[in-house]
Amino acid sequence: MTVTNVLTLDGLRILLEALREDGHALIAPQLQDGVIVYDQVEGLDALPRGINDLQTPGGYQTLKTEEPSLFHYVVGPHSWKKFLHLPKLQLWQAKKHSEEIRITSPEPPSVKTAFIGVRACEVKAIALQDKVLIHSDFADAAYKIRRDNAFILAVDCARAGGSCFCVSMQSGPSVDGNYDLALTEILTPDHIFLVRSNSEAGENVLKKTPLRPATPEEIWAGQEIVAQTAANMGRAMPDTNIARLLSQNLQHPHWDTIASRCLSCANCTMVCPTCFCTTVEDVSDLKMEEFSRERRWDSCFNLDFSYVHGGAARNSVAARYRQWMTHKLSSWVDQFGSSGCVGCGRCITWCPVGIDLTQETKAIYDDQVG
Amino acid sequence: MSVTAIHNRKPNDTLDMRQTVPKLARVRSRFSDAPDVSTLEVEMADGGPVDYRPGQFNMLTVFGVGEAAISISGAPNGARLIHTIRDVGAVSHALTRLKPGDQLGLRGPFGVGWPIHSAQNKDVLIVAGGLGLAPLRSVLYHILAHRVQFGVVSLLYGARRPEDILYQSEIARWRESLEINVALTVDHADAKWSGRVGVVTQLIEQAAFQPQNTLAMVCGPEVMMRFVASALVEREIDPENIFLSMERNMKCAIGHCGHCQFGPNFLCRDGPVLSYQKLRPLLKVKEL
Amino acid sequence: MAAEQASMLSQHAFFKGLAPEVIDLVSSCAQDIEFSAGQYICHEDDQADQFYVLLQGHVALQIASPGRGARTFLTVGAGEVFGVNWLVAPYRWTYDAKALDDTKAVVLNAACLRRKCEADHDLGFELMKRVMPILIERLHVCRIQLLDLYLKQN
Numbered sequence: 001m002t003v004t005n006v007l008t009l010d011g012l013r014i015l016l017e018a019l020r021e022d023g024h025a026l027i028a029p030q031l032q033d034g035v036i037v038y039d040q041v042e043g044l045d046a047l048p049r050g051i052n053d054l055q056t057p058g059g060y061q062t063l064k065t066e067e068p069s070l071f072h073y074v075v076g077p078h079s080w081k082k083f084l085h086l087p088k089l090q091l092w093q094a095k096k097h098s099e100e101i102r103i104t105s106p107e108p109p110s111v112k113t114a115f116i117g118v119r120a121c122e123v124k125a126i127a128l129q130d131k132v133l134i135h136s137d138f139a140d141a142a143y144k145i146r147r148d149n150a151f152i153l154a155v156d157c158a159r160a161g162g163s164c165f166c167v168s169m170q171s172g173p174s175v176d177g178n179y180d181l182a183l184t185e186i187l188t189p190d191h192i193f194l195v196r197s198n199s200e201a202g203e204n205v206l207k208k209t210p211l212r213p214a215t216p217e218e219i220w221a222g223q224e225i226v227a228q229t230a231a232n233m234g235r236a237m238p239d240t241n242i243a244r245l246l247s248q249n250l251q252h253p254h255w256d257t258i259a260s261r262c263l264s265c266a267n268c269t270m271v272c273p274t275c276f277c278t279t280v281e282d283v284s285d286l287k288m289e290e291f292s293r294e295r296r297w298d299s300c301f302n303l304d305f306s307y308v309h310g311g312a313a314r315n316s317v318a319a320r321y322r323q324w325m326t327h328k329l330s331s332w333v334d335q336f337g338s339s340g341c342v343g344c345g346r347c348i349t350w351c352p353v354g355i356d357l358t359q360e361t362k363a364i365y366d367d368q369v370g
Numbered sequence: 371m372s373v374t375a376i377h378n379r380k381p382n383d384t385l386d387m388r389q390t391v392p393k394l395a396r397v398r399s400r401f402s403d404a405p406d407v408s409t410l411e412v413e414m415a416d417g418g419p420v421d422y423r424p425g426q427f428n429m430l431t432v433f434g435v436g437e438a439a440i441s442i443s444g445a446p447n448g449a450r451l452i453h454t455i456r457d458v459g460a461v462s463h464a465l466t467r468l469k470p471g472d473q474l475g476l477r478g479p480f481g482v483g484w485p486i487h488s489a490q491n492k493d494v495l496i497v498a499g500g501l502g503l504a505p506l507r508s509v510l511y512h513i514l515a516h517r518v519q520f521g522v523v524s525l526l527y528g529a530r531r532p533e534d535i536l537y538q539s540e541i542a543r544w545r546e547s548l549e550i551n552v553a554l555t556v557d558h559a560d561a562k563w564s565g566r567v568g569v570v571t572q573l574i575e576q577a578a579f580q581p582q583n584t585l586a587m588v589c590g591p592e593v594m595m596r597f598v599a600s601a602l603v604e605r606e607i608d609p610e611n612i613f614l615s616m617e618r619n620m621k622c623a624i625g626h627c628g629h630c631q632f633g634p635n636f637l638c639r640d641g642p643v644l645s646y647q648k649l650r651p652l653l654k655v656k657e658l
Numbered sequence: 659m660a661a662e663q664a665s666m667l668s669q670h671a672f673f674k675g676l677a678p679e680v681i682d683l684v685s686s687c688a689q690d691i692e693f694s695a696g697q698y699i700c701h702e703d704d705q706a707d708q709f710y711v712l713l714q715g716h717v718a719l720q721i722a723s724p725g726r727g728a729r730t731f732l733t734v735g736a737g738e739v740f741g742v743n744w745l746v747a748p749y750r751w752t753y754d755a756k757a758l759d760d761t762k763a764v765v766l767n768a769a770c771l772r773r774k775c776e777a778d779h780d781l782g783f784e785l786m787k788r789v790m791p792i793l794i795e796r797l798h799v800c801r802i803q804l805l806d807l808y809l810k811q812n
Contacts, residue, residue: 092391094433094475100415101433101473105391137639138389138624250655251701277628280621284434291433295390298627305629307619309458310725319657327631334634558804593723597752600703604748618724654703656722656754 004219005211007183007193009068013044015153015181018208019114024151027083028116029076034062036076038083038115047116048073055162055345058354071117071185074161075344079273080115080122084146085129089295091280096289108142114151120172121164121342123154123179125273130178131336132276151201154182158225160232163345165358168236171342173229181205184222194222235345235358238365243339246330249364250322258360259318261353266299268347268355269324274340275299300324325357389624392431392475397468398450404534406457407501408466409443412476413450420451424508425483425615425643428453429623431475432464439620439638440465441505442479451476454504454536480623482643484509484587485613493521493579495607497598499528499570499590503536505615506589510550517549524551524577528570528594532556532563551578570594571601581606587643589615596653599646612646633658663688666764670711671737672788680781687770693757706743706751707768712736715761720754728754731803732796742789744768 007015016026020043030039031048041047053073054061062073092105118126130147133140154175157166166172175182180202184194194214197203214222238245269275279298284291298305300323306313314320332340341357348356394415401409412430414420422428422442430453431437438461444452457466468474486509494513498506506525513520525544529535535554544550553573555566566573570590584607588595595614602612616637621627623638630637633652635644652658664685667673673681688711693699699710699717710717717740718730731753734740743751749768775782 101394103392103394103475133626136625138626140626250658251698256696276626278622279627279629280437282431282434282436288434293431293437298629300628305619308617308725310723311727313618313724314657315727316657323631323658327628331631331634335636558806591723593721596702600750600752650703654701656701656728657724 003196004214004222005195005206006214006218007195007209007211009044009191009193011210012070012183012193015205015209016044016114016116018205019151019153022112022205024112024114026114026116027080029071029073031062035060036062036073036078038076038078038080041116052159053161055164055349056354057163057348057356058351060349067187068191069158069185069187071155071157071183072159074157074159074164075119075122075346077271077346077350079271079344079346080118080126080150081129081273081276083113083115084126084150085133085140085143085276086146087297089142091293091295094291101291108145110145110149112149112151113146114153116153118152118154118175118179119157119344120154120175121166121169121344122273123152123175123177124171124342125344126152127178128274128336128338128340128342129276131338136336151205152179152181154179156182156184156222156226157229158185160229160234161345162234163348163356165233165235165237165343165345167230167233167343168358169339169341169343174226184225186218186221186225192218194218235348235356237343237358238362240365242361243330243333245361245365245368246326249368250326252364252367254360254364254367255318255322257363258321258355259316261355262317262321263352264301264303264317264320265352266301267350267352269299269301270297271346271350272328273344273346274328274342277305279305300327325360329357329361389477390622392429392437392477395451395474395476397470397472397474399470400468403454403536406466407454407534407536408457409452409454410465410468411450411452412474414476415473417449419448420445421448422451422479422508423483424486424512425505426479426481427505427623427642428476428478429480429620430461430465431477432461432468433473433475435464436461437475437477437621438462438465439480439623441615443504443507444511445508454501454507456501477623480638482639482641484615484643485585486512488611489585489587490519491521491583492611493584494523495526495574495577495579495584495586495602496524497526497570497574497586497588497590497602499594499598500530500534501536502588502590502594502615503527504589506587507537507540509587510544514544514547514549521580521583522551522578523549524553524579526553526570526573526577528555528557528573528590530556531558532560532565553577569597571597574598574601574605579607582608584611586612587615588612592617592653599650603646609647609650610645613643614646614649615642616644616649617642661685663690663764666690666713667711670713670764672711672739672792676784680784683774683778683781684766684771684785687767687774688764689767691763691765693761693763695757695759695761697757699755699757699761700741700751702751702754704751706741706749708741709739709744709766709768709771710741710755711739711764711766713762713764715763716758717761718756718758720756722754728756731800733758739789739792742793744771745789 028041050065050067051073052063094103133143157173180199277298328340399411427441440453443454455465457463545552559567619629621629625636625639716735719732720728720730722728
């Protein structure tokens, strides 16, 4: 049983300073253009205060309240994959020296970061990407270095987001799994943070921070907050073996129904914290003496993603939507042993036409059961 | 009994970017097999040995153009790799235009190869369509080098036209050796052709094999593989003993980019060779 | 009702000239069916348990390949039939069939038909006599298509 301590707001400020002094670049939520995004910050005072959000299928809005809360909004369009599985990465360079080509690969930069305010679903999402990019047959060196150098300061969600469904995906709202420190924010009677450590790195930072043990009342208050969040989820997946349901319905007419709405804009894949697909592009200078290959994020919604001789293997929008949803909820289980979805709701919020994969799963499920 | 995957790599090459960075290689020779097909003999610039299993592929880079997945078609003396390439896009076009001495990048080998070990003491049916003979040729080399380990071995090969038949002099030698039964057919004949005209499935009827003790390896256009596999099942070969080499878009070849997925299978890692038992339900799904 | 199907079948070109008792025998294996435009009627490699007698609409017979998508090699319409794989083991569809517009058909259960044909060889021969010319015609058409007559000669 982890020991629960209490930090005041000042204590949290000192904790962040300690992380900075230790050489970590702080990446934290920021309010930019009315949206909660992740960006580098100097310290606690840069974090937005009193911000709530309203998330619905295809809708996002932040609201300013009078509360002093630091973490009452839920996740925005950014996820931590932006800092671990880089959107752009140069894989190698090659130069012609007299007639011979010499190939070099850049040393992946080792940058210490501290992710501030990581949600339970995001801790799980990071673990899912670790499985794909580190703990599989091949490890991605650039990802691993950034991952090893990322300190995770997580926070339990005090509010259920409008789009998310972590309870039904068993990935929240309480932080669990691979993290360094986790906070539960309590506003009354005093603005405090319950803090629990889950690693040696977490312990070491706590040593530099003023703490006191939490009282039973405070621990109970923290549990109540999380329980309230869990009870107020706006949506859920149907209670069934989703992986099997989808793999047995690959030719169900419902895929065409979804396709009549889907724009294949790829928003869902960009905001999804577990989507990992990439593509590469080879470039050269005009003299054909210097060459390089750059890797960048890609999406299975792109028509050329599945290009084979003759055309796209998945030409229709229905086929591409089916690929995304069945990979996320079904094939991922065969490939990596668990679902690829953490219930963060981003794909629902940021879909321009508000497609909700819990509803689409339910539509197929109802057609089986009924 | 499941066929074990045949890999050539060390698990979890952690801080080694080797698998995403090509090594320098050079073209040693080039042969023009057909109007749009060339065979390149490639050696590593550092003169190092090459290792592979029949059915695996390399990622070949033409500097400044791009990279493509090309099956390994043979490796004489363990010092050179043979790749037969058809011009179907920018990268393959550039590859078929390389000349002896030209430099290219090479990553690999990748993928699960043909289950040759499982074919020991069995009759072997090798069914190829078009360029599909290229990844199967390395199987034929292995069989010929260890002929006593296998039963009756047949090559059934269908090409589009007579001029598209690959490895013609080798096919003639295989025929003459009497160690492999060779049956050829073309879809479209010209005035000079006096051989069979029809599709490759029609060659199965005449092939000599004991269905209960046969392992079949099939490679060619996907429609051809579907109908060949179905015909082989009809001839009572167990789907667990029929293997197809599947093809999809490939970028990383290490199971990280997501492009080569076919159902739950990453073709670069779980394939490209997969059993028909596994593939049959997936091949039925349109645009999978 | 078998009587309705019998009436539909007797007016269809395929069954022209068949004695009423024979049509009654066949129609006891029959059912009405409708497909809307774009609906798949069967998929390649599925169990081929049906014989379709088209009354209205158009159906495309297709083979799908990755990159080229679904390619139609033949279309059939009212007055025609499709699905003869029920005659030949292993009774599996070798193509996809897709309704191009709203289609009405009579679908005959293949196992039922096979049983009746085995029990009554005269019925069997009558059906074969009608299926053969259709297949021979389609084979001939296929050969002409294969010759690619419109291809420019160099």
